[in-house]
Amino acid sequence: MxxxxxxxxxxxxxxxxxxxxxxxxxxxxxxxxxxxxxxxxxxFGLIDPAEQAKKRAALMAIWLVPFGFAGGYMFDLITGVNSFDWAGEPWNHVLGGLAGAVGGAMGSVFVGGGVGLSAGSGDALPYRNRLNAGxxxxxxxxxxxxxxxxxxxxxxxxxxxxxxxxxxxx
Incomplete structure (x- = not known):
C-alpha cells in the first residue's frame, strides 16, 4: 500500500x-x-511517539532490571565493598542487587524512552507537530x-x- x-x-x-x-x-x-x-x-493511525517510547522502555526494563540486580549483587559479593554495612552479610549483597536493579530501570527509561521518543517515531512526529500547529x-x-x-x-x-x-x- x-x-x-x-x-x-x-x-x-x-x-x-x-x-x-x-x-x-x-x-x-x-x-x-x-x-x-x-x-x-x-x-488515522499515525503512531504516537510518546506511546512508542513507553513501550520500548517497558520492553527494555524486562531484561535490564534483572540484569542490573544480578550485576549489583555480584559486584557487591565479589568486591566486598559493604556499601550498606548496617545491613549485615547476606542483606548487603541483596541491597547492592536492588541498587543495580534501580540502575537498570533508569537505563530502560533514559535509553528506551528517550531514544524511542527521538528516533522511534519516523515521520509521524513532524506530521503531528504540523497538525498541532493548525x-x-x-x-x-x-x-x-x-x-x-x-x-x-x-x-x-x-x-x-x-x-x-x-x-x-x-
Missing part, C-alpha cells in the same frame, strides 16, 4: 485539494483529511499508480510539502 501525504496551510486549501482529487478521478474512499474538524492523527494533511492511500496520479493533481496547488511512502508490511 502506498501513501501520499500532502501538507497544506489551512482548511480551505485542504478542501480545495480534496475537491481536485475527487474531480481528478481519485476515489473518495481513499482520500483522508487530517486536522481540526476532520480526522485526528490517532484516528495545518492540515491530505492523505491518499492506494497503489503506486494512484499515488502518482494524485501527485500530478496536487502539485499545481503548491502545497507546503508533499511526500510519498510505501508500506511494505501490507
Amino acid at each position: 502506498d501513501y501520499l501525504v500532502t501538507v497544506v496551510s489551512d482548511r480551505i486549501k485542504a478542501e480545495e485539494a480534496y475537491t481536485a482529487l475527487e474531480k481528478g478521478g481519485v476515489p473518495t474512499s481513499q482520500i483522508s483529511i487530517l486536522g481540526r474538524g476532520y480526522k485526528t492523527a490517532d484516528e 495545518k492540515y494533511l491530505v492523505v491518499v492511500e492506494g497503489a503506486t499508480s494512484l499515488k502518482n496520479k494524485a501527485t500530478s493533481i496536487l502539485r499545481p496547488l503548491n502545497p507546503e510539502n508533499i511526500q510519498g511512502y510505501t508500506d511494505s508490511s501490507v
Whole structure:
C-alpha cells in the first residue's frame, strides 16, 4: 500500500485539494483529511511517539532490571565493598542487587524512552507537530499508480510539502 501525504496551510486549501482529487478521478474512499474538524492523527493511525517510547522502555526494563540486580549483587559479593554495612552479610549483597536493579530501570527509561521518543517515531512526529500547529494533511492511500496520479493533481496547488511512502508490511 502506498501513501501520499500532502501538507497544506489551512482548511480551505485542504478542501480545495480534496475537491481536485475527487474531480481528478481519485476515489473518495481513499482520500483522508487530517486536522481540526476532520480526522485526528490517532484516528488515522499515525503512531504516537510518546506511546512508542513507553513501550520500548517497558520492553527494555524486562531484561535490564534483572540484569542490573544480578550485576549489583555480584559486584557487591565479589568486591566486598559493604556499601550498606548496617545491613549485615547476606542483606548487603541483596541491597547492592536492588541498587543495580534501580540502575537498570533508569537505563530502560533514559535509553528506551528517550531514544524511542527521538528516533522511534519516523515521520509521524513532524506530521503531528504540523497538525498541532493548525495545518492540515491530505492523505491518499492506494497503489503506486494512484499515488502518482494524485501527485500530478496536487502539485499545481503548491502545497507546503508533499511526500510519498510505501508500506511494505501490507
